[in-house]
Every structure is written in C-alpha cells, then in structure tokens.
Amino acid sequence: MPTIKDVALRAGVSVTTVSRVLNNRGYLSEELKKKVYQAMDELHYRPNELARSLSRSKSNLIGLIVPNAAHPFFGELISHIEEYAYNQGYRLLLCNSLLDRKKEAEYIDMLRSSRVDGIILGSHTLEVEDYRHIHLPVVTFDRQISDDIPYISSDNYRGGELATTLLADKGCRKIAHIGGHPHPDLLALKRLDAFKAVAMKRGIAHIEIHTDVDVFHYPQYGPLTARLLEEHPDIDGIFASSDMIAAYALKVCREHGRKIPDDIRIVGYDGVKLTDLFSPSLTTVAQPIPDMARRAVDLIIRQMQGGQVEMEHVFPVELVEGGTA
Amino acid sequence: MPTIKDVALRAGVSVTTVSRVLNNRGYLSEELKKKVYQAMDELHYRPNELARSLSRSKSNLIGLIVPNAAHPFFGELISHIEEYAYNQGYRLLLCNSLLDRKKEAEYIDMLRSSRVDGIILGSHTLEVEDYRHIHLPVVTFDRQISDDIPYISSDNYRGGELATTLLADKGCRKIAHIGGHPHPDLLALKRLDAFKAVAMKRGIAHIEIHTDVDVFHYPQYGPLTARLLEEHPDIDGIFASSDMIAAYALKVCREHGRKIPDDIRIVGYDGVKLTDLFSPSLTTVAQPIPDMARRAVDLIIRQMQGGQVEMEHVFPVELVEGGTA
C-alpha cells in the first residue's frame, strides 16, 4: 500500500504538505492541492488510519458490547448505533458478551487496548468497581451503574403502567408479569413495580414469574409460560417484559387452547420491528430505539470532547396496539 | 495511559525486554519476567493495539459488511462471526450497507483505510471490478463475484428442492415462490430454479413473484402476498425465500381467512432461531449459520496467511418441519 511518502514524492512536495491537504489544514495553494490530489488518485492512496489514530491519540472507534447481536432488540440497536456513529465519523467495534462475566471483562480490556474513544454498554454483568476502572467515556443501557456514568433507558415505569392499565381496561381479572431475573440494578425492574402498583390500585389479582438464568435465552420462556397456565388456569392477562417473551407466551397460550386476545390478553415490551410480523401483531410498549441509539453515540462524543453531560436519559414509551390485547 | 516505556522504567529494564515479555519471544529469565509482569500490573498497563498494529502491519481486525444488522438472519450471522473471530484473536468492525451502493463502496474504502486484515461481504451491490480492487482477503456470502474470491452459501438448489418437494408431497396443486429481486449473480436464484424444476416435474401449477426494490424491506411483502392471494385465490402452497417473508405470508394468509396449513402450506428459508417463536413454528429450510460463519472467518485467516483456499463453500441445508406445511 502506498504511504504518504509515496504521494509526496510523486507530487513533488513534502509529506507535511500532503498531510495538510489530507486534513485541509493551513494555507494551501489551489495548484498544490490539485497536484497532491492527483498523486493520491494515481496511487489509489488511502491514509492509514492506524497511523493517524496513533499520531493523534484518537481512534474514532467506538466499542459496543451487547449480550447478543442475534436478539432482535440488540440487532436494531446495533444497526442504528452503527449508522449514526458512521455518520459522525466513528467506526464500530462490536462485541457479544453472551452475558458472561469473564468475557465482558475481557472485552472491556480489549476495547481499552484498542484505544476506542468510548464504550457503549448494552450488557453489564460486572460490579460497579470494574466499570469505574475504565477511565473512558462510557454510556450504559438500562442500568444505572454509578452516578457518574450516564445511562439511557426507556421510561420503564410509565411503560409498565401503560401495559398494565391496558390489561385492566380490557377487563382482565388476573394478570401475570413474565420477565428475566429481577436484578435490583436493572431499570427494567420498574416495569414490574408499575405492574404491581397498577394491579393493586385496580384491585386485580397479579402474579409474577421470572427466570433465574440468562434473560435472553428465549426458549426457556416456553415451559415457564406453560407452567404458569397450568398453575393458574384463570390467568386472563400477561405483561411480558420483552416482545420475544410475549411471542412465546402467545404461542404457548395458543397451544393450550386459549384464544388470544379473547381468553388471554398479552402485552409485550420493546416495540421491535418484528412485532408486526406475528398474526395478530403483538401489542407492545415501544421504546424509541433509533433515538436511544443516537443519544448513546452523542453521549460518547460529548464526553470525549470533555463536555458535561446529563446522567439520566429516560426516553418516552408508546403503547402500540397490535391484536394481542 | 501508561506506555511500554513506563513499564520498562518501573521494572528497570529496556523497552525491548518489556516487548519480549509481552510477546513471549526470545529467551527471558523467569526473574525478569516476574519483574516486568509486576510493573505491568502495578501500572494497569495495556499494550496499545494501534501501535502494535502499525508496527506489525497487521491489525487483527476483520471488516464485516451486512445489509442490516437488524435482520434476524444477519443478526445471527454477525453474532457467530464475532464470537468465532474473537476466539481466533480478531476483532470485528461492523458495517450496515443498507444495500446502498455508495455506502458499500465507502465502507470498503473505510475498511481498507482501517487496515483490516480481511473483509467478509454479506452485502454486495457493486460491480465485479469494484471488488477486484480491494486487494485484501475477501469472502462473500451467497454471491459468486469472480473466480478468485471464495464464496459461502447454503445448498440453494437442494433447499429449493426440499421445500418444493414437501409442498408437492403434501398435495399442493398450485404453488407460488415469493422472493427478492432475482439478480442473476445471486445464488439464491437457485432456490427458484429448483422450485420451477420440481413443480414442473410433479406437474404442479406454479407462479413466481418478487420485489423490485430492497429485498430486505420486509413490510413490502405484506401487500405483495395480499395481491398474490387476490389474483390467485386457488394458491395452496408458498415457498418463501426467507423466514421473514414466510412470516409475512403466514400473517397475510390468515388475515385473508386462510387456514394454515390446511388451506395453504408455507415453507420458509434460512432457519433463523425466530422461526419457532411463531405459532405454529415456521416450516423452513435451515442453513447451518454457525458453520458458515466459522468458515467465513477461517477463509479470511487462511488467505491472510497466504494459503490457497477453495473457492466454493456450499453448506448442506436441512428441512425443519414446523407447523406451516
């Protein structure tokens, strides 16, 4: 690959001049510019970003750690983060932690070695202390790690209210919440809080079930829902804390002979594109994923530039009525 | 961040020695190693990968271009590619081309500037010539760009046979194939070829519909399928060239009052995890995504090491019977 030297040689100027043309810095005669551009073209020159990054101590790389890129919610998140980051001049280094502590710690180390300019954490299985040591712009999704790391979340409580209120308004008398393990740090817990509060206020019987293992291992939600239906045959409403869980609930309910939404009403959470692929479309509480993705990138960039940033970034949710409730 | 110099200073050795310890090269007394490791620990030293990459002229970065990370098939592909690449010591630079020519070309430039060691192309909208200029290990999915760029695909023809034969065996008399635009370079076209051949052989009426725009813009398949049902009310079997299309078909058929699989049988393609989230689970032709992902990474690495590689990598498919056919 040609280097800046080759270009300089060919254009008959110094490397400094080539660098200046490359970065549009300082005063340059049009003529010189032309000569340099031509030399670049002829040599198919591409500046070496590794060298630039090293020299500038800035990589224009953002690290993104998610539990699993194969999960629809994270797929959408990744896609929007990448798109916006790219438009802002950043490249994305993607990591699947698989919710494995060791792997997540390794990834953080790796990203620091890679001199990324910041890390977006869609996955967080470590202790507060481990994140404090990062010393790099960080933003997290759905978890408040400490009071100096900004976090992004949807309005979980409001979402829980919307979903539960809908079930109540539709006449449900006994409702269930199905979710992942209710880790106290996880902001998603607020969906459950709202679920309980609304059910209480409306005088509706309510129960709560959850997994103890990997929240994102979906197949487990099949048996979980099946058991729910067996132990509580009179359930007539389900608030699932993700659309994928809702989809499983829908499936299992049908397999148990329940009509949706007549016998049991189901509301999901997330509002991934996939929801309207089901028949009927899933009723869900939608998060504004593109906005949240954009904010994540902005927060990294702003911190990088030394700006002060707000710590709380709670995005409004919206009830999207499909046909399951 | 501490550098190798700081470590050397603290350990009372030269940077060369530290570098040697870091890379486990040459002869080193145990004592020295210990001293160096200790200094590293104390300083929380992390080698700067940018500098290493520059110095070694090897980045350990793999570029992956996909149409859209939000599409389930690519989500799974990304996830497996990342996991395997990481285990082999490579990091992943992710790009969403959105099937945009200009963007794809830009991404390729960007990846070359980033000095990635190779590029995995899950998206290819450019001309053969554009890919020839890459001068880097490349592997493509589902498209044979030229005879010196290895490609990975599932056994598309066999998959088409399996799907169509199943429909025929189940007694379908008029079947449709729904797919994206049949670009001649796309190996997925073979699914269609097989569909026609089998239908012909079995004496079954068959029609073919497809989009002219972005294959991955799913919502369009709703109206497309609706029109199909209106124009050909006697359709009793559909072979969709992706699971997402199959899901839309399932939905639209139901909305038109058709019972699945009694009135219309539907078979998808890809075998993404999501298929068994539907009720009933989607019947589909499954590609071995993890194996294909792994092969992609291996092919990049092998080419990088100067090894000769096979050009054709066709993976066996498997009919997975859900409840839609």
Add this chain to the structure above:
DNA sequence: TTGTAAGCGTTATCAA
C-alpha cells in the same frame, strides 16, 4: 505558503 524533524507506542534488527 511550504518544509524539517520530533513524536505517537510498538516491534524488529543488530550488537553486545
């Protein structure tokens, strides 16, 4: 307006 030279943090060559 252009050029020289030092520096970014490593690795690699050559001596010692």
Add this chain to the structure above:
DNA sequence: TTGATAACGCTTACAA
C-alpha cells in the same frame, strides 16, 4: 540473555 535504535505511517510544532 539483554539493550540501542531504526522502522511502522502519520500529525504537528517550529522554522524558513
């Protein structure tokens, strides 16, 4: 077994 020192390809004072 260990250490100077020159690359790697770029940016950026500082000079001219």
